[in-house]
Amino acid sequence: MLRTVCLFMKNRSGETTRFRETMLSSARAEKEIRKIGFIGLGNMGSRMSANLIKKGYQVKVNDLDTSSCAMLEKKGAEVVTDSKKLAGEVDCLITMLPASNHVLSLYNLDNGVIHNIRPGTLIIDCSTIDPSVAIQLAPVFKEVGTDFVDAPVSGGIIGAENGTLTFMVGGEDQGAKKAEPVLLSMGKNVIHCGPAGSGQIAKNCNNLLLAISMIGVAEAMNIGIKMGLDPSILAKVINISTGRCWSSDTYNPVPGVISGVPSSNGYKPGFTVNMITKDLNIAKRVTDKLGTPFEMGEKTLAIYDQLSKSEHGEKDFSVVYKYFKDKSLL
Structure with a gap:
């Protein structure tokens, strides 16, 4: 049975935003993750997304660098130039962005992709950012019916290339469990460090x-x-x-x-x-x-x-x- 949840949260301008999402009344729907969106194709993200393709996932990518997108497209990824559109089309969204402000901008309540993400989607942020940002985002994702984990990585470009990264995961047990097989497609170690922000x-x-x-x-x-x-x-x-x-x-x-x-x-x-x-x-x-x-x-x-x-x-x-x-x- 479906119910509608309305959230009222202050945006960055101090105004109150009415945030409406449809969620499952009892528990979030568990579904197999096949379609993965990847935003952020730098030295790490490009290699990580390539390993997801090798593992058989349907990967949709987005980055300001069109050359990185073109390289992943040749490997089998679908390039989606609109990050909001991408966010609404996948079972799992992974972000690998340079800094805290980029993560906050992408997921902000004013006009970020959070409005497009479907209930039940798994959100994995692999960026290395201030722990307070992950702590701030976690309850927002929970209220709209998604699982969120912060999962920064260690291993550098060599580990990203070889699929031997270590992921440090912060978040609730359910999200960490759902994220593990996805993360193991890009690395060899997944350590659940505790609640949101612990990975950071x-x-x-x-x-x-x-x-x-x-x-x-x-x-x-x-x-x-x-x-x-x-x-x-x-x-x-x-x-x-x-x-x-x-x-x-x-x-x-x-x-x-x-x-x-x-x-x-x-x-x-x-x-x-x-x-x-x-x-x-x-x-x-x-x-x-x-x-x-x-x-x-x-x-x-x-x-x-x-x-x-x-x-x-x-x-x-x-x-x-x-x-x-x-x-x-x-």
């Missing part, structure tokens, strides 16, 4: 550590190289010793140490300096609110902020090696 909290802690460790590897490699060590030998020593980490053995910042990574390709991103700086600023805002120390984070943010304001802002974040190699280049 976990991701932000991870990226803080990632930024600190990348700087540590860059600084250590620079010292060893300037003292005469061969960079490949130094990396080998680190990677079989206690200093080993992802930034040293998988994504080394020194050119030529590892083939196929940004440092060996002119620091072509990858994960940009501007993006890691954004994430560090989120961590700073969170720790400021909590009143908890952010000492290593402050120094790390200061270095990446300097890089962000230089010509290296759109280069891969491993370009921080140049900060230590020759600061005059900045």
